[in-house]
Amino acid sequence: MDEARHVEAYRRLLTEKFRFVYPISKPLKTLLEQALNDPRWDFTYLGMQVLIEGLALVAFQRIRDYSRNALCQAVNAYVMQDEARHVAFGRLALRDYYPELTAAERREREEFVIEGSYHPRDRFNSIEMWEQLGMDWKDVGPVLDQSEGQIRFRKRLFSRIVPTVRDIGLWSEKVQKAYTELGGMQYANIDAQEMLDNDAKVAEEFDRKMQEGFSTTPR
Numbered sequence: 001m002d003e004a005r006h007v008e009a010y011r012r013l014l015t016e017k018f019r020f021v022y023p024i025s026k027p028l029k030t031l032l033e034q035a036l037n038d039p040r041w042d043f044t045y046l047g048m049q050v051l052i053e054g055l056a057l058v059a060f061q062r063i064r065d066y067s068r069n070a071l072c073q074a075v076n077a078y079v080m081q082d083e084a085r086h087v088a089f090g091r092l093a094l095r096d097y098y099p100e101l102t103a104a105e106r107r108e109r110e111e112f113v114i115e116g117s118y119h120p121r122d123r124f125n126s127i128e129m130w131e132q133l134g135m136d137w138k139d140v141g142p143v144l145d146q147s148e149g150q151i152r153f154r155k156r157l158f159s160r161i162v163p164t165v166r167d168i169g170l171w172s173e174k175v176q177k178a179y180t181e182l183g184g185m186q187y188a189n190i191d192a193q194e195m196l197d198n199d200a201k202v203a204e205e206f207d208r209k210m211q212e213g214f215s216t217t218p219r
Contacts, residue, residue: 002082002085002086005082006079006082009075009078009079010075010079013071013072013075017071022128022129022132023128025126025127025128027119027120028052028119028120030119031047031051031052031116031119031120032047032052034047034112034116035047035048035051035052035116036048042093042094042097042098042109043109043112045090045093045094046090046094046109046112046113046116047112047116048086048090049086049087049089049090049091049093049094050087050090050091050094050113050161050164050165050168051113051116051117051120051161053083053086053087053090054087054160054161054164055120055157055160055161056083057080057083057084057087057160057199058156058157058159058160060076060079060080060083061076061080061199062153063076064076064077064080064202073206074206074210077202077203077205077206078203078206080199080202080203081199081200081202081203083199084195084196084197084199084200085196085200087160087164087192087196088193088196090164091164091167091168091192094168095167095168095169098168098169098170099169106169106170106172107172109170110170110172110174110175113165113170113175114174114175114178117158117161117178117179117182117184118182120157120161121154121157121182124150124153124154124157125137125141125144151183154182154183155182155183155184155186157184158179158182158183158184158187159184159187159190159195160192160195161184162179162184162185162187162188162190163187163188163189163190163191163192163195164192165179166188167192176188
């Protein structure tokens with residue numbers, strides 16, 4: 001029910017207000033297909049509640065906190081309130097389940113996490129956007145790779161994923177090495193639940209603003 005509401009909210013926001021929509025990117029499509037097509041329930045949880053919704057929280061937070069459009073701020077704040085609950089649900093379910101697995105079974109899931117974590121990084125190359133702007137990715141790519149803002153954002157992508165992966169017990173040396181290479185190890189000791197709780201508080205603050213008369217003053 002939450003996700004159906006999100007789809008409708010974003011569909012209307014993009015098609016009725018901005019009137020421009022990009023198709024799903026290949027890296028994100030691949031990750032979604034892997035998460036949803038695997039017959040094992042925990043792979044779906046791991047792909048959706050940990051990786052994809054963890055990624056979504058970071059992307060939505062950027063819009064919520066930096067957009068000067070009041071509607072964009074509010075929509076993303078409310079969606080994040082739901083997504084935080086979804087991530088918490090998956091985190092609790094997997095944290096209880098993974099200690100029961102064999103070492104070989106945990107390694108298989110760690111491989112899935114590592115592969116799945118590279119997809120979000122590639123997804124934000126935004127090749128479709130550069131093509132829409134009439135620019136050749138072969139020219140843009142090398143410049144973007146050296147961009148301070150892009151490097152910082154790529155690292156931040158894992159601010160919601162790394163604490164959760166560690167919390168559910170998929171924290172082998174191989175996983176840590178991958179997140180070191182991806183630039184996400186700085187988030188290993190962050191309290192995952194505290195971030196999720198804060199998302200709920202921010203949404204409640206938007207409720208208060210809506211009642212008082214929404215202000216577009218950026219935070």
